[in-house]
Amino acid sequence: MRPTIVTHVRPHLDEICALWIIQKFWTHFDDADIEFVRTGPSGGERWQNFEPEENPFVIYVGVGQGKFDEHKGDMDDCAASLVWTETLEKYHIGKGDKMAISRLVEYVKGEDMGQFLKEKNHEFAIPTILSGFYVDNNKDSLAVYGLGKQIMNALYIEMMKRISAERDWEGRVEFESIWGPAAAVVSDIPGVERIAYEKGFVLVIIHNQAKTFHGFRADPESAVDLTKAAMRIEQIEPEADWFLHQSKRMLLCGGEIAKGSQTSELSLSQLSDLVKK
Numbered sequence: 001m002r003p004t005i006v007t008h009v010r011p012h013l014d015e016i017c018a019l020w021i022i023q024k025f026w027t028h029f030d031d032a033d034i035e036f037v038r039t040g041p042s043g044g045e046r047w048q049n050f051e052p053e054e055n056p057f058v059i060y061v062g063v064g065q066g067k068f069d070e071h072k073g074d075m076d077d078c079a080a081s082l083v084w085t086e087t088l089e090k091y092h093i094g095k096g097d098k099m100a101i102s103r104l105v106e107y108v109k110g111e112d113m114g115q116f117l118k119e120k121n122h123e124f125a126i127p128t129i130l131s132g133f134y135v136d137n138n139k140d141s142l143a144v145y146g147l148g149k150q151i152m153n154a155l156y157i158e159m160m161k162r163i164s165a166e167r168d169w170e171g172r173v174e175f176e177s178i179w180g181p182a183a184a185v186v187s188d189i190p191g192v193e194r195i196a197y198e199k200g201f202v203l204v205i206i207h208n209q210a211k212t213f214h215g216f217r218a219d220p221e222s223a224v225d226l227t228k229a230a231m232r233i234e235q236i237e238p239e240a241d242w243f244l245h246q247s248k249r250m251l252l253c254g255g256e257i258a259k260g261s262q263t264s265e266l267s268l269s270q271l272s273d274l275v276k277k
Helices: 013-025 079-090 095-112 126-136 141-169 192-198 227-236 268-273
Strands: 004-008 033-037 058-060 173-177 180-186 203-207 213-218 242-244 250-254
Touching: 004 013, 013 079, 013 095, 013 126, 013 141, 033 141, 079 095, 095 141, 126 141, 141 180, 141 192, 173 268, 180 192, 180 268, 192 203, 203 268, 227 242, 227 250
Parallel strands: 004 033, 004 058, 180 203
Antiparallel strands: 173 180, 203 213, 213 250, 242 250
């Protein structure tokens, strides 16, 4: 018998996350068949009359009132968190994976419990995209899971990048800029500046390991204006292709989207001196 995962018709982000975890980590379930049943009293329909936990090759998620169906009364869990707890108990999960997926599951659980419904622009969130995709694809539950699985893969990559950025952030050099707290950091991770903003820094200066990208990035809500810094850099190294963003809060040189440009030779210390108080 082929391994099979059973969930409800029109799976939500919660069930999609749970299925993704099973297919990613559980032995023999990486290419499991996905089947859909209707919900209802006593956990809804049963697939081929199998009860939850009756067959080791059939896993019920979010339906059936088995151990991965939170609707049986697990008030502090969702299907994804129940599956993740089981996964951590049954399999060795690397530290990076554990951190990244625990963050994903925590978000999914919050979403499943309605914590984000009042947030601004919630209509653009992942569950809304999945709902619209379901309608646009003739209410095809497997197609929704296919899209959801791709979203989970992408989010997993971003969570792993965030963890790497946090490690890079530990090596920062802090200083006081003209506009307030600032930091200089070496990182290959796009978005490391978000950590700075979250921690109250108004400006972060970055270059990557290969020194093919240098940049000043300021909190979008700050009063930072990098015009004078751009003028000084033009005098110091006119051959480098620095670009001052129209917002005046980003001053960039090189990088993946500017391949072929002349990169900067200035160190983080030299760049920091341009904006120090």
